Structure formats: C-alpha cells, structure tokens
Amino acid sequence: MAIPERFSNLPDYAFPRLRKLLAGIEPGGDPLILTIGEPRHDMPAFVGPILQDSLAEFGKYPANEGTPELLAAISGWLARRHGLDVVPERIMALNGTREGLFNAGLALSPETKNGQRPAILIPNPFYQVYAVAAAAVGAEPVFVPATAATGHMPRFADLAPEVLDRTTIAYLCSPANPQGAIAGEDYLQELIALADRHDFLVFSDECYSEIWRDAPPPGALAVATRMGLADRVVMFNSLSKRSNLPGLRSGFAAGGAGQIAQMRRLRSYAGAPLPLPLQRVSAAAWGDEGHVEESRALYQQKYAIADRVLGNVPGYQPVAGGFFLWLPVPESVGDSEDAARKLWAEAGIQVLPGAYLARDGAGGNPGRNFIRVALVAAADQTEAALNRLKNCLYQGG
Ligand SMILES: Cc1ncc(COP(=O)(O)O)c(C=O)c1O
Structure with missing residues (x-):
C-alpha cells in the first residue's frame, strides 16, 4: 500500500x-x-529532588491539559514576563513546542476557507514541523522569504490578497531559528492587524524567547492583547531552551479561549499528556528565573x-x-x-x-x-x- x-x-x-x-x-x-x-x-538543580519526591505519581494518569499547579505557574510567568493576565483555561501544557506546533494546525486549520483550499504561511528558512503541519491538514504551504533583504523576518503583507484571504495560519518564529533575528513590536502589530483583516491565526513560536542579547523580545500574545486581538494569536514556548531541559519535553500553548478549548478537545482524544512528576518539575522551572x-x-x-x-x-x-x-x-x-x-x-x-x-x-x-x-x-x-x-x-x- x-x-x-x-x-x-x-x-x-x-x-x-x-x-x-x-x-x-x-x-x-x-x-x-x-x-x-x-x-x-x-539544568536547574531542583529537577532531581522534585522528581525524586514525586515518583509515586508515575502511578497515575496525568491531567491532559496540565495540572492546576502547572497552569498557574505558566500563568504567573506570562504575567511577569509579558504583563499578561491569562486564565488557566487559555493555557494548555504540551510535550514541548514541536508537537504543539503540529497539533495546533490539526485542531485549528479548517478544511476550506472562503470555499478554497487553505494556505498556511511559513517563513523561509524555517523550523521544519511547520511544513509538515500544513501537509497534514491538506493546506498549501506558502514559503515566504525571510532573508537579509527582508530583515530576516517574512513579509507576509506582500502576499497577494487572494492568498491572504484563504490563509488559515501564519507561523512565525522569534527569535528566529536559524537566522537569530527578533520580531519587534511594530512588526508584530502589523502582522496581527493583517491576520485580523484577512481572518487568520498567528502561531507564534517563541521557544528561544529567553535567550537574547540586549532586551527581552516582545511576545505576540502580549502585543495582540494590547490591540484587543488576543484571539488572533496562539503562542508556544517551552522549557527546552529556556531551562536547558530539552529531554523533559515540556512546553505550553496560550491564546484565545476558543482556540485553546479546541486544542484541548483534540488533545483529550489523541494527546499524550505530560507525566505528573514532569509537570511538577515544569511548574518549578516556570517559577524560577535565576x-x-x-x-x-x-x-x-x-x-x-x-x-x-x-x-x-x-x-x-x-x-x-x-x-x-x-x-x-x-x-x-x-x-x-x-x-x-x-x-x-x-x-x-x-x-x-x-x-x-x-x-x-x-x-x-x-x-x-x-x-x-x-x-x-x-x-x-x-x-x-x-x-x-x-x-x-x-x-x-
Ligand atoms: C524554532 C523551534 N521551534 C520549536 C522547537 C521544538 O522545541 P521543543 O519541542 O523542544 O520545545 C525547536 C527545537 O529545536 C525550534 O528550534
């Protein structure tokens, strides 16, 4: 076959x-x-002791969307880092951003848009899972150059309105892998306004957001919230780069209530929740900046x-x-x-x-x-x- x-x-x-x-x-x-x-x-010194203390919890099925303790820790981090007030229902725990970036496409990209095959916008070069998510949902991947000539960020606004009108999702990565560029506040504002005009979502991959040279990069959900457009953005972050815990497989998505509810629904059928001891470690990691x-x-x-x-x-x-x-x-x-x-x-x-x-x-x-x-x-x-x-x-x- x-x-x-x-x-x-x-x-x-x-x-x-x-x-x-x-x-x-x-x-x-x-x-x-x-x-x-x-x-x-x-990795942080507290990982071992917390794991040791919570070993018995490997004997339980974990909460699918994240424990209240983990969601509260993430919400606290979003408040301190981005000035956001995000209720736990608008957050979902992930096994790292990679699976989230993929599964969010399945949960949120419709079969057709305005009667046409959807388009998913992808910066080029890019983190490869974006293209696989587009393929999985039957969308046309539209690769948008992010080169020296464009300041290493994609110029989605230069696409034809016909493409933007059938776009369901635009992936963005800031700080960008591989170019190391950061999307500034103005860039994010323009992108979110574009998404609102053409009715698509921005999937903001921020997994490198805590590794920066001069100043903390702005977050897309914070910018969208200030614009009154929080529903336009799903942001993704993880402990892999921030806390040097790539093997923990722990991250989260946060965004509009409707989007996260839909992602949680799909995850309750097909997701692999994060084991409880790892959720405990994760909660401690989001709570510590040292x-x-x-x-x-x-x-x-x-x-x-x-x-x-x-x-x-x-x-x-x-x-x-x-x-x-x-x-x-x-x-x-x-x-x-x-x-x-x-x-x-x-x-x-x-x-x-x-x-x-x-x-x-x-x-x-x-x-x-x-x-x-x-x-x-x-x-x-x-x-x-x-x-x-x-x-x-x-x-x-
Ligand atoms: C741009 C980008 N996004 C997402 C990921 C996935 O990271 P994780 O699933 O460990 O959070 C990586 C990992 O290298 C990455 O470079």
Whole structure:
C-alpha cells in the first residue's frame, strides 16, 4: 500500500541528510559537532529532588491539559514576563513546542476557507514541523522569504490578497531559528492587524524567547492583547531552551479561549499528556528565573566570542536572540553543502547546510549560501571551534 500522498514529497529530515552528505568523509581534526540545537548548559538543580519526591505519581494518569499547579505557574510567568493576565483555561501544557506546533494546525486549520483550499504561511528558512503541519491538514504551504533583504523576518503583507484571504495560519518564529533575528513590536502589530483583516491565526513560536542579547523580545500574545486581538494569536514556548531541559519535553500553548478549548478537545482524544512528576518539575522551572539568567549570561558571552572571531567576515550578522549563527558561505567555497563537507573534511567541524532548513522559492533556496552553527557548547570550546571554522572557511586555511 502507498503512503499518504500528502507526505510523500517531504524531504528527509535535516540530520539524516547531513549524515548521508558526510558519510565516508574522515573528520580533518578533533570532531566538533555544532549542528543540533540541544542546549548543553546545566539544568536547574531542583529537577532531581522534585522528581525524586514525586515518583509515586508515575502511578497515575496525568491531567491532559496540565495540572492546576502547572497552569498557574505558566500563568504567573506570562504575567511577569509579558504583563499578561491569562486564565488557566487559555493555557494548555504540551510535550514541548514541536508537537504543539503540529497539533495546533490539526485542531485549528479548517478544511476550506472562503470555499478554497487553505494556505498556511511559513517563513523561509524555517523550523521544519511547520511544513509538515500544513501537509497534514491538506493546506498549501506558502514559503515566504525571510532573508537579509527582508530583515530576516517574512513579509507576509506582500502576499497577494487572494492568498491572504484563504490563509488559515501564519507561523512565525522569534527569535528566529536559524537566522537569530527578533520580531519587534511594530512588526508584530502589523502582522496581527493583517491576520485580523484577512481572518487568520498567528502561531507564534517563541521557544528561544529567553535567550537574547540586549532586551527581552516582545511576545505576540502580549502585543495582540494590547490591540484587543488576543484571539488572533496562539503562542508556544517551552522549557527546552529556556531551562536547558530539552529531554523533559515540556512546553505550553496560550491564546484565545476558543482556540485553546479546541486544542484541548483534540488533545483529550489523541494527546499524550505530560507525566505528573514532569509537570511538577515544569511548574518549578516556570517559577524560577535565576537559572534562566545564568544560562542567558553564558549565551551572551558566546555572542561576544562570535562577534570577536567572525565580526570581520563579510555578511556576518550578529545574533539578536537564540543560539544559532547563520553564516554566509563564501562564493569561492560553493554552496551550503560544499561548506559543510569542507568544514568536516578539513577541520572536523560539523555544521548544518542552510539549504536543509529552507525550501525552493522564487529566488531559489534562501538557505543555499548559509550554514547554521549552534552555540551550545561551553565558551572555550565554542571559541576554539569558531576560530577553526574561520580559518577553514574564510581564510582558506
Ligand atoms: C524554532 C523551534 N521551534 C520549536 C522547537 C521544538 O522545541 P521543543 O519541542 O523542544 O520545545 C525547536 C527545537 O529545536 C525550534 O528550534
């Protein structure tokens, strides 16, 4: 039997593609892996003791949408961080943002809009789950360039009104993976107004929101709430990056009452709720900022290292938020796959070809001349890796 056609033309995920690309190539130095976005700073010290104290709760089925304690902790964080007053009914616990970003599409994108096939807007390059969500609901994915020419944020307003009128969802990621750009307050206001004019939802992926250089990025739900349009936004956040707990699989969605009710309904049938001991750890993590500040300071130190080592590279873009560098590939090296092969073969450095994080659009694949470099290792290792990378890629060494 065939697999569903809607998934048959999905490219392989970025990491298997990279393994294939580098197969058989010996690393030309001590291997340094800068590909995966897995935080490596310390997790908060309270994780172990809380887990230990709540082991017996593995014997119970967990609350589907989150325990009252967890929802209250998230609501408290939304109040402190974004000045929001969100009742628990407008929040839902998730097993990380990835499944939420996917399942929210299933819950909220209708089969047709204005009698037509829906469109789902996706920044290009982008976090790959957005496109799979569009495929799952039978929507047309519309890839919108988010390049240097657009300030690394998609210009959804430039799309034809015909497309906007059948749009059901626009995904946005700020701070952006992979470009490290931040959507400002004005940008968010314009996007939310556009969503309101054309009657679509904004899914705001804010999982890097606590890792920033100069100032906390604005949140889309807060901006929408100030505009009286909270129902236009579903925001997603998680403890993976904020609290260095990617393996906990804990996040949340918050938004309008109707949207979250619909997401909760679907989850009550088909979701995998977060085990109770993990909900307890999560509640403690949302309630504590000390560990977040310490981790952020380490990233800021690494931003400074990157600026120092790579600041003179033509086209270098200092990171505003998140933990990825999005580095230009010199013409003499070739494209992003050539750069990844060269760095592995000559310097033992593994990076992700930018082409794997984007799709072909009108001007070609916007990631084809970039590599993504994760700043997740310790500062001294990061500095050594970036120096090696610079010598190999930008100085022909
Ligand atoms: C942009 C973006 N969104 C969402 C996720 C998913 O994170 P999690 O499911 O761990 O919250 C990631 C993880 O790398 C990401 O980079």
